[in-house]
Amino acid sequence: MLVYRVSPSGTVTGIINVNVVPATTPPSQLMPQLAEAVAQLGGTHQHDSLTTFGKYAAVLVTYTLPARAGKPAEYGAQAYVHGPASTPVITVTTLNAADATATLRQITDTIRFS
DSSP states (O other), X not given: OEEEEEOTTSOXXXXXXXXXXXXXXXXXXXXXXXXXXHHHTTOEEEEEEEEEETTEEEEEXXXXXXXXXXXXXXXXXXXEEOOSSEEEEEEEEESSHHHHHHHHHHHHTTOOOO
């Protein structure tokens, strides 16, 4: 699922992307791969942590995508929530660091595994 958050003036102020993958890799083993993936995107100021969302183990990654020609800096927050049979991968990118993390937490709070 890919969602664009657009301001009344038509500016994209956030992008939300959700994928679901098999739950074959424990969150702690994902952390080195995540660091490499963020670096490939040009991300800086990356912070990874093991956490939980509800009763499920997760990895939370926050990072900055530096400003580029004609484009402001963006802030990302990503969660890998390790469920019993699948792992939702939620990525939020916004123009404000606190907004990225808050939006990510709102989404992860709605996850229910059946």
